[in-house]
Amino acid sequence: MALTREEVLHVATLARLSLKPEEIETFTRQLNDILAYVAKLQEVDTEGVPPLAHVIPLSNAFREDEVQPSLDRDESLANAPEREEGAFVVPRVI
Amino acid sequence: MKELHRLSISELSPLLSQRQVSPVEVTESLLHRIAALNEEINAYITVDEAGALAQAKLAEARLGKGEAGPLTGIPLAIKDLLATCGLRTTCGSRILENYLPPYDATVCARLREEGAVILGKVNMDEFAMGSSTENSAFGPSRNPWNRECITGGSSGGSAAAVAADLCLASLGSDTGGSIRQPASHCGVVGLKPTYGRVSRYGLVAYASSLDQIGPIAKEVRDAALLMNAIAGYDNKDSTSAPVPAPDYLETLGRDIKGLKVGVPKEYFGQGLNADVETAVKNALLTLEGLGAEMVEVSLPHTEYAVAAYYVIAPAEASSNLARYDGVKYGLRVPGANLLEMYANTRTQGFGPEVRRRVMLGTYALSAGYYDAYYRKASQVRTLIRRDFEAAFEKCAVLAAPVAPTPAPRLGEMVADPLTMYLSDIFTISVNLAGIPAVSVPCGFSREDLPIGLQILGPPFGEPVILQAAHAFEQATDFHRRKPQWCEGKS
Structure with missing residues (x-):
């Protein structure tokens, strides 16, 4: 199932990326090459095989719900491209 | 005495504790050498001269008080995706070019507690995506054995x-x-620990179910010393294994008589370079000469590992890298509205390989494709893990090549991503299965490029793979050879 140019543009939008016109063709070809290669997985009989999500037998890592030291507000904001009054600033959305 | 920079940790540590040399002297000598040689191989992205000297002085004080450990005053380089408090951490990317972490990764905090000296941050493929360090936004690193060749990657700057x-x-x-492939290409030792053995807190995430931090060192004993500092449970990493960490020095020096070494037949087939095959087969003979017992084993799903990886890793990456949105940290490129700001930031901030993998992962996880790609790959992952479980019923460790060829030339793999992906064929299964493996120098190609032997173990089998790697290392002298280019330079 080869990806079309339009599908590549759609995936880019989902990933919050934009593609330059000259990149569209290259990316379409490269992604299709990779997908054609990974299609190899379909050869494997996986009937009844559980998917492996975790390599060590761990489920939830719980701890008591207690306040513990963490970054303070100034430290958390220190790397923000734009900040104001103790908050991150984003472009206007409404 | 050897020049200071030539020493291994195991050689330098006693000199420091006996006060024959001072940590400041050692750190200055290394900073001097970095200033003289780094430009030609581009190993460091950031050198922290002032910070390193300050840490060296602290180490000196500790040594004076007799409170030193084996890493006190030892100068180390940290891959630039491990958070270092107040020291720029770029991840090899423009998007984090000016990022100053407000905290230390657990591994860095543990090294500081031991009194180690952090010299600076070393180069890597952007977000650890690549096998050559050519995907770094700060330019490729060059192999000290031949500067026209790649170092391997993504930890190429480290190696x-x-x-x-x-x-x-x-x-x-x-x-x-x-870790293993650049260690092999650069003629040094590299250990990838069991998943969960070393805390990932403060590691910039690429593929969270596969990522693991580990040491790259001049000899096996040094790798074990670093493991003693960094391994163990950490409540800041929810995937950290609540299993006590042993003393990794304990098994070193034990002989390997009767140790069953499995040789997976799928790792010696088509596509294996003749020089690599010769070096690895000679290494197997050396192990046999040391009393190991060779057993042929099969890992039948090996040929599907690369395909499974290139679904799972990009899928996890597409989710992990969603956080680079120009809001909380990192680059922001303005746009007419929020969505345009996101797209501009991510398009200009990420290099082509990162964008390619984010797109691949986004597609694999998108509506209607999840079962065909991610679920299928995760099922194949189970089969790969079962292959190893079956193999380890017949042997204690496995021995295999690390990479199918010695280090290729710069530029050779850039044009075609798939060719680069396929070069990971012998290393990728280990991550999918979550098991540990070490690369140890085992020979040189006709062009005098290093070749590594990979020794793989069952989960938490670091002690036995280090034991085998150490026995091999002590019986050979490949690890003692140095690249011609930097010989004689101080």
């Missing part, structure tokens, strides 16, 4: 810095071979 004596050892990370 090059260790090989060229620009640090005593380094921490790297390994998602599909990123």
Whole structure:
């Protein structure tokens, strides 16, 4: 199932990326090459095989719900491209 | 005495504790060497001269009080995806070019507690995506054995810095071979621990179910010393294994008589370079000469590992890298509205390989494709893990090549991403199965490029693979050879 140019543009939008016109063709070809290669997985009989999500037998890592030291507000904001009054600033959305 | 930069941790540590040399002297000598040689191999992205000297002085005080450990005063280089408080951490990316972490990764905090000296941050493929360090936004690193060749990757800066004596050892990370393959290409030792053995807190995430931090060092004993500092449970990493960490020095020096070494037949087939095959087969004979018992084993799903990895890793990456949105940290490129700001930031901030993998992962996880790709790959992952479980019923460790060829030339793999992906064929299964593996120098190609032997173990089998790697190392002298280019330079 080869990806079309339009599908590549759609995936880019989902990933919050934009593609330059000259990149569209290259990316379409490269992604299709990779997908054609990974299609190899379909050869494997996986009937009844559980998917492996975790390599060590761990489920939830719980701890008591207690306040513990963490970054303070100034430290958390220190790397923000734009900040104001103790908050991150984003472009206007409404 | 050897020049200071030539020493291993195991050689330098007693000199420091006996006060024959001072940590400040050692750190100055390494900073001097970095200033002289780094430009030609581009191993470091950031050198922290002032910070390193300050840490060296602290180490000196500790040594004076007799409170020193084996890493006190030892100068190290840290892969640039491990958070270092107040020291720029770029992840090899423009998007984090000016990022100053407000905290230390657990591994860095543990090294500081031991009194180690952090010289600076070393080069890598952007977000650890690549096998050559050519995907770094800060330019490729060059192999000290031949500067026209790649270092391997993604921890290429770490391996090059260790090989060229620009640090005593380094921490790297390994998602599909990123510690072992550059260690092999640069003629040094690299250990990828069991998943969950070393805390990932403060590691910039690429593929969270595969990423693991580990040491790159001049000799096996040094790798064990670093493991003693960094391994163990950490409540800041929910995937950290609540299993006590042993003393990794304990098994070193034990003989390997009767040790069953499995040789997976799928790792010696088509596509294996003749020089690599010769070096690895000779290494197997050396192990046999040391009393190991060779057993042929089969890992039948090996040929599907690369395909499974290139679904799972990009899928996890597409989710992990969603956080780079120009809001909380990192680059922001303005746009007419929020969505345009996101797209501009991510398009200009990420290099082509990162964008390619984010797109691949986004597609694999998108509506209607999940079962065909991610679920299928995760099922194949179970089969790969079962292959190893079956193999380890017949043997204690496995021995295999690390990479199918010695280090290729710069530029050879850039044009075709798939060719680069396929070069990870012998390292990727280990990450999918979550098991540990070490690369140890085992020979040189006709062009005089290093070749590594990979020794793989069952989960938490670091002690036995280090034992086998150490026995091999002590019986050979490949690890003692140094690149011609930096010989005689101080």
